[in-house]
Amino acid sequence: MAIRNKKDFFAGILLLVFSGVMYRSSYSISSGLDFALGPTFFPRILLICVALGAMFLILVNIGFQQAARPAAEPLDKKTFFYRFCLVALTLAYIMVIPVLGYATATLLFLMPSMLLMGERTLKNCTQYAIIAVAITFGLQYIFSDLLNLFLP
Amino acid sequence: MFLDLDGTLFVLHPLTMLIMLAGVFGGLIIGAIPGLTSAMAVALLVPVTYGMDAKLGLALLVSVYLGAISGGLVSATLLNIPGTPSAVATTFDAYPMAKRGEAGKALAYGVFASFCGSILGFFALISLAPALGRFALRFGPYEYFALVVFTLTCIISIARGALVKGFISACLGLFLSTVGLSSTDGLPRFTFGTNWLQSGFSVMPVLIGMFAVSQILDDLQSLKKPVKILSGTFTLGEFLRVAINFKNSLWNMVRSALIGIGIGILPGTGSGLSNIVAYSQAKYASKNPESFGTGNPNGIIASETANNASVGGALIPLMTLGIPGDATTMMMIGAFMIHGIQPGPLLIRDHPDLMAVVVVSYLVSTMYMLLIQMGFIRVLIKALAVPQAILYPVIIVLCVMGCYALNSNMVDVWVFFGMGLLGFFMKWTGFPLLPLVLGLILGGMAESEFRGSYALGGDSLAGYLDRPIALIFLAVAVLSVATALYSARQAKKKTVP
Amino acid sequence: MRKIIVAALAFLVMASSAFAAYPEKSIQVVIPWGPGGSSDISARIVADKMKKYLPQPLVITNLTGALGLNGARQVLNARPDGYTLLWEHPGNLAVAPIVTKSDFRWNDLEPVCTVVRSDMVMIVPKDSPFKNAGDVFEAIKKAPGTVRWSIALNGVSHFAYLAMAESLGVDLKVILVPSPGDKARVVSMLGGNCDVTCVSYAAAEPYIKSGDIRPVAMVNSQRSQFAKDVPTLIEQGVNVTYDYLCAVFTTKGTPDEVREILAEAFQKVMKDPETIKALEAQSFTPDFKDRESTVKIWTEAATLYESLIKKYNLIK
Structure with missing residues (x-):
């Protein structure tokens, strides 16, 4: 027994677990008024559909012969690193906004991420710094003054 | 339909023309920025119009609306991130074209298609308005539900990847729409006792998160080789050539415009939906459907024509019945009321000048849009020569701020982030993103209309048997799934020896 | 000793100036519904006419979602300095927290006054x-x-x-x-x-x-001035009334002086003929009620709704 497509297989399992968990939690929805099928009908049907689809995926990928392996993508370490960093930076940015306020957080985010992604020459660094400041305050102006939106 | 002279002259007055120009320009920018939608733009401007003359305010809102819908094209083409939900289907073919170095051409197709769609919407507005408006009212819960099902099957069948995955994706999206307070019952679902999920998942953070973040993360691959995202130049001559080429896609354009107008007229649905349906129908009708998604201009034409035509479509029920055709026109109702005008069936009779203002400013804004976009295509391409290092962080900031601005709530930003990661994983495992987003958008309507039709039918589905329109939509939906399954089977047969 | 007196004096000056100078900056009015709805319109009209009576403007913000509770929560958790107001009516705010099993009720907010009636x-x-x-x-x-x-x-x-x-x-x-x-x-x-x-x-x-x-x-307790020939339910023998009264709330703990200033300003603006005209054009009737009346109305409404919810088993 072999798993034809690892990704699909695990995705299927994940989805199955997800729909199970969600289905369980749907029991805590208070349905005092069981009006027109009640609030639990729709979500439950959908979860069942997801589960069915997931099972289909799992079954399709369990074969009894070794099917041709799709070429595994070379996991470029560098790309992974960059992605991870960007994601981490963004996460930090989002967490920090309520604490430090929009302007500071944005500045703190823009500079490192630009440095991370670009060439680190002196000329570029100054360019980044100027742009970071310009964008931060430019956006602040547009959003809060022109559009009257609240920024944290 | 007689156009009131007063209203027409008002629009053609230099001050109004100037304000509308600013409106279209501003609208284009807002539309291009991922996270800011036309509904938001209009909502923000409504209070601003309070101090203005009603006619001026209306003209401004119409121009911003049109601009915003058209602006989505820009970021869709150049960044593969739809600036507004109305440009989602545009990304499918515009971005691949841009990657090939044909960004200018793609934009040209988009601009011209937007223009044509707008013009056709205009004709619908002035000629068919009242009759169509009344007809649209007959759409009850049965028809709406059937339409939703149909749209979902459209999207599942055009999405990349296995049908099963598309199906799962759509179901997940529909499920996510149930999180939060049920609109039908007012009861919290899947909130796990916290407050922050009570309003559920807003569409824009999910849309932008999935598309933008996954796009950026994807593009990071080619980072260390500083590649200009897009090259290509653009001349007026090319633009004219594109315009002339349109005659080959005439039928596509007309059909997409009709779809756009039709969906726009229906209260509650608008350009966000019509671009997808139009795209799927164009692919269906095409002689080489596999080319859709690789840079077939017909995809761009379909999407952009439809979304602009929907603007005209959505204005119809607004003006003839006082019922908003979509989210943006819903905001415009506020503008009427702020000026002490009651939108309703008597609006045209009591305020003929307003109708004229809307119609004429729509036409003028269309022209503006064409001219501005034509002029700026070259500038935009150059702008995208900005190195990725600067561009992407800025985009992230814009998205984050855009999401926050939606409801002054950090929750939306977290949703953006979370959905971004989810979107990335989905792309990585081959699950199409679009059905999920569409499921989220349509889920609320799907559920409430389904339950409404169930209740109307006396707690059963018997009501459907009396509603031919609904049955037709459902039948077409089933057919399109069946055909998609069949052609997938055929394709497999070809590859397996 | 001197230091204490100076400090006390300074504090008094600051404290009194804080109250005397209210409002010093613009006041945010949270509307828990989308723009263009009836709450929104009445609020915007009033806010606009208020410019004559308060030195600082009222800025309208729409915070939708969660059956109006998003907006309510914003005001609930704001600083009790009178700069955040909520615009709501009993049919919603008295009911929604119960139905959604929220951790607060309408009386966790501080009522200021009732402002507008619609039919x-x-x-x-x-x-x-x-x-x-x-x-x-x-x-x-x-x-x-x-x-x-x-x-x-x-x-x-x-x-x-x-x-x-x-x-x-x-x-x-x-x-x-x-x-x-x-x-x-x-x-x-x-x-x-x-x-x-x-x-x-x-x-x-x-x-x-x-x-x-x-x-x-x-469904009002009296005939509407906009539809004088439509009888009320009571006249037709059905003892049901719902008076759609929009009230202004602020955060609990707001000083009384601030509340009084606000209530006074609202009272004045509701008497202003321009306000009346603008509101009536949209089928609203200005109807100012002070804090006690407001509390009474809301308590009655809330009791009625709670009993209906229990009787008809609307939530478990």
């Missing part, structure tokens, strides 16, 4: 056989389960229906068609998808004027 009307399509409320109830009794009544579940229209059933002592068996939002219910009626419903008069007015819809009763 609620019971409507039928133009070709309907019902000429008055009595006809509707007769038809329901005669043929239970066939008349289609459109409501928003757990919303004002729903409670109006339940209250009517209560007072008639009859279980009104109808097909309840869920349709959230006044506009949606009107559209559903226009499309021939429901037979009777209750909406705010402002939402129904353009269609009544154009003849597509007919009012059969007012």
Whole structure:
């Protein structure tokens, strides 16, 4: 027994677990008024559909012969690193906004991420710094003054 | 339909023309920025119009609306991130074209298609308005539900990847729409006792998160080789050539415009939906459907024509019945009321000048849009020569701020982030993103209309048997799934020896 | 010793100046609904006319979601300095926290005053056989389960229906068609998808004027000045009233002085002829009520709704 497509297989399992968990939690929805099928009908049907689809995926990928392996993508370490960093930076940015306020957080985010992604020459660094400041305050102006939106 | 002279002259007055120009320009920018939608733009401007003359305010809102819908094209083409939900289907073919170095051409197709769609919407507005408006009212819960099902099957069948995955994706999206307070019952679902999920998942953070973040993360691959995202130049001559080429896609354009107008007229649905349906129908009708998604201009034409035509479509029920055709026109109702005008069936009779203002400013804004976009295509391409290092962080900031601005709530930003990661994983495992987003958008309507039709039918589905329109939509939906399954089977047969 | 006196004096000066100078910056009015809705319009009109009576402007913010509770929560958790106000009516704020099992109730907010009244009307399509409320109830009794009544579940229209059933002592068996939002219910009626419903008069007015819809009763305690020939439910023998009264709330703990300043300003603006004119153009009636009356009205409404919820088992 072999798993034809690892990704699909695990995705299927994940989805199955997800729909199970969600289905369980749907029991805590208070349905005092069981009006027109009640609030639990729709979500439950959908979860069942997801589960069915997931099972289909799992079954399709369990074969009894070794099917041709799709070429595994070379996991470029560098790309992974960059992605991870960007994601981490963004996460930090989002967490920090309520604490430090929009302007500071944005500045703190823009500079490192630009440095991370670009060439680190002196000329570029100054360019980044100027742009970071310009964008931060430019956006602040547009959003809060022109559009009257609240920024944290 | 007689156009009131007063209203027409008002629009053609230099001050109004100037304000509308600013409106279209501003609208284009807002539309291009991922996270800011036309509904938001209009909502923000409504209070601003309070101090203005009603006619001026209306003209401004119409121009911003049109601009915003058209602006989505820009970021869709150049960044593969739809600036507004109305440009989602545009990304499918515009971005691949841009990657090939044909960004200018793609934009040209988009601009011209937007223009044509707008013009056709205009004709619908002035000629068919009242009759169509009344007809649209007959759409009850049965028809709406059937339409939703149909749209979902459209999207599942055009999405990349296995049908099963598309199906799962759509179901997940529909499920996510149930999180939060049920609109039908007012009861919290899947909130796990916290407050922050009570309003559920807003569409824009999910849309932008999935598309933008996954796009950026994807593009990071080619980072260390500083590649200009897009090259290509653009001349007026090319633009004219594109315009002339349109005659080959005439039928596509007309059909997409009709779809756009039709969906726009229906209260509650608008350009966000019509671009997808139009795209799927164009692919269906095409002689080489596999080319859709690789840079077939017909995809761009379909999407952009439809979304602009929907603007005209959505204005119809607004003006003839006082019922908003979509989210943006819903905001415009506020503008009427702020000026002490009651939108309703008597609006045209009591305020003929307003109708004229809307119609004429729509036409003028269309022209503006064409001219501005034509002029700026070259500038935009150059702008995208900005190195990725600067561009992407800025985009992230814009998205984050855009999401926050939606409801002054950090929750939306977290949703953006979370959905971004989810979107990335989905792309990585081959699950199409679009059905999920569409499921989220349509889920609320799907559920409430389904339950409404169930209740109307006396707690059963018997009501459907009396509603031919609904049955037709459902039948077409089933057919399109069946055909998609069949052609997938055929394709497999070809590859397996 | 001197230091203490100076400090005390300084503190007094600061404290009194803080109150005396209210408002020093713009006041945020949170509307828990989308722009263009009836709460929104009345608030914007009042806010605009308020410029004459308060040195700082009222800035309207729409914070939608969660049945209006997002907006309520914002005001609930704001600083009790009088710079954040909520604009709501009992049909919603008294009910929603109960139904959603939230951790707060309407009286966790500080009422300032009532401001505006709008009317609620019971409507039928133009070709309907019902000429008055009595006809509707007769038809329901005669043929239970066939008349289609459109409501928003757990919303004002729903409670109006339940209250009517209560007072008639009859279980009104109808097909309840869920349709959230006044506009949606009107559209559903226009499309021939429901037979009777209750909406705010402002939402129904353009269609009544154009003849597509007919009012059969007012659900207010008195006849509406905008529809003088439409009898109220009470006149027709049904003891149900719903007075759509919009009130202003602020955060609990706001100093009394600040509240008084606000209430006074609202009272003045509601007497202003321009305000009255603008509001009436949109079918609103200025109706200022002070804090005690407001609290009384809300408590009564909340009690009624709670009893209805319990009796009809709307939540478990």
